[in-house]
Amino acid sequence: MRDRLADPSRRSALKGVGATLALASAIKASFPGGAFAQGAGPEVKGAKLGFIALTDAAPLFVAKEKGFFAKHGMPDVSVEKQASWGTTRDNLVLGGEGNGIDGAHILTPMPYLITAGRVTQNNVGVPMQILARLNTNGQCISVAKEYLDQKVGLDAKVFKTAIDKKKAAGKSVKAAMTFPGGTHDLWIRYWLAAGGIDPDKDIETIVVPPPQMVANMKVGTMDCFCVGEPWNAQLVTQGIGYTALTTGELWKDHPEKAFALRSSFVDKNPRAAKAMLMAVMEAQQWADKPENRDELATILGKRQWINIPASDVAGRTKGTIDYGDGRVVENSPLIMKYWADQASYPFPSHDMWFLTEDIRWGKFAPDTDIKALVAKVNREDLWREAAKDLGVAEAAIPTSKSRGKETFFDGKVFDPDNPAAYLAALDIKRIA
Template sequence: MTTTKDAFTRRSLLKSAAGTLATVAAARSLLPGGAWAATSAPEVTGAKLGYIALTDSAPLIIAKEKGFFDKHGMPDVSIEKQASWGALRDNMALGGASGGIDGAHNLRPKTHLYATGKVMQNGVPLPTYTLMSLNENCQGISVANAYADTGVQRDAGALREVFAQKKAAGTPATVAMTFPGGTHDLWVRYWLAAGGIDPNTDVNLIVVPPPQMVANMKVGNMDAFCVGEPWNEQLANQKIGFTATTTSELWMRHPEKVLNMRAEWVDANPNAAVAIIAAVMEAQIWCEQMENKEEMAKIVSGRQWYNVPARDIIGRIKGDINYGNGREETGTPYLMRFWGEKGESSYPWKSLDTWFITENKRWGYFPADLDTKALVDNTNRSDLWLQAAGLLGLDTAGFGDSRGVETFFDGKSFDPANPEAYLASLPIKAMA
């Protein structure tokens, strides 16, 4: 694991978030009457933003519930639940003016998959921008109770023999993820491949919407799945299966969801886009504070948002993990991060986009000769994030294009300046 990105404790987490809130409060006090004011007024007062019932959508919900959108001149922002990642995609294609949505809590690679038309109807590109990261860490890979005796945890190799037996018998193991080429697809593929299991030939990969994961495992439709919270925790709480590993254990401080929006909307309303980013930043800072975790879980668990018990949410956002199968750990560093020490969890590093595109080349979703840099530069709007940070009076020193070399649990490293070397080091891949 990388050591520069994961060294923090509950105390430093609380201290850094509280310090950021103090900075934001000080900046607000300098404005007339203590009111929030953008450098230029938003062109519109609202936008339609979609979300999936996953804990990492919390910043959007908190921004709405706590009035942060109102503060930034965007009182008419609506946060609209989507049934699946496919439905969210289709509503993004429609756009808010045509009964769909303008942007969303989304899987990070979907910005690239939309913009290239790879997952769009008839292959028609939908230009979209990544405006900010919403969180790091805290997804999970869970397996059915039938595999408890294998002892499988971070090393998927513990499943290699039993999965090979199922394949030989003509009933290959079924592994679910949430969207082709999305983060959960890439996490479970990486995990399987690192354990010597080819995700393209040794198992049957299927797509299941996040809220349907637990019910499908309960009736025996799958052997394993990768999804965000609260669904891994709910699985363990209901004793239907157990979490083999959190994704944080595969890649500490890995990026997850983003806020992305239709390029057409952002280009027409750049001030409103900055105001939305600033509002969500405030929500991320609030969500990062340990003393707010209980309230956050209570809010997002409500019927109008996730409609799940708060107990399925609270543990893992604090770092207390009930893996199931008799394994529990408290105070781990694997909790979901929304902000970080100074906003590094929120900033949309271009180097991380480069990794996702490279992985999608690895598995054949993108051609090997795709111009990665051009795609990243055309879709990543870190410039707007920096404008929003300036609006909040935050220190942006040190934020550039690259987070540096990333190192994974199996010892592999990714240098964003040389993705070809990374690809060459991987023994299992779909590309030629």
């Protein structure tokens, strides 16, 4: 009988099977946890992602530096510094194919404002999708050194007394944030209003890009500002002002930045979008490990990212907060979180709060269909798919799209099932 193994056609077939198995093993190694199970990798190998020089952009830096984008089949992703949130918006409108960007590290309300055409030229909306939250906590409200004796803190009534006196002397008072209707705008407005200060009538609100906050405070452009790190810490280091409060004190474990892409990119390249999402999620897990925090500080400090000494960002990155007014907190429970306590999952209920606050301040019309807009922009379903493919533990995946009722430092409660009741309970607002 003829030896089947000696049969050339048989040997060829076996060789083909071996090659196929080798290829399958390679794909499995490159895309662990079942990603792209049908054998189809990302439609493209790259995309253009924007960022602002802030520590909450760390997941994008880490995904690039540690090779997570490449691991998931996207080696050509470029992470590009933007001058301001306004520049980020403009480049998102252009899109990657128009010499702009395809997605970004972004203030959570911005994809909604851009989608609805509230902040775009001629009110022409550009549909956006939020794929993940990048972090919780980690922002601060800082005040100028001239208010050091007042020890301004969580209760803005102390600040109100000080600025009333300054205005009575004929001097202007200004509060800086980073983008109208964005997270920093909403944090500082909430704080001011809770202390009886109308942010539109009692104080002038101005827009300043995050990296320019400290320089502007130094020359007296503003009395207080709200921004992310490392700029609050830099203010303290340079002796120009101090941290009045961390935003986690306003609302513990509040959502902050988001990872968002243009809808057109997601629709055209769904596998590539998912691959980048998985890379970002892995980077978030890496960044949140205590043993990686020193290396994280080194990455953040690099010239192409924030461009500061690693020592200037290490403290707050690891939970040590020197407020600059004599208060020093070690192991703060309000540390910036990238992954822990479901920080990465984009709770739709949180987006509803941002939209409700933007209605409060006139950025959206009172009759805005909040639920419909959130359903259009928030892609928590993609996050869940990516989490499953990454093998994320069930305990780390929320069982609900809502974190439930949220309580703020002043006792106000936001029930995502009844935003109208929340609005009605607020004293200072732009709607009746």
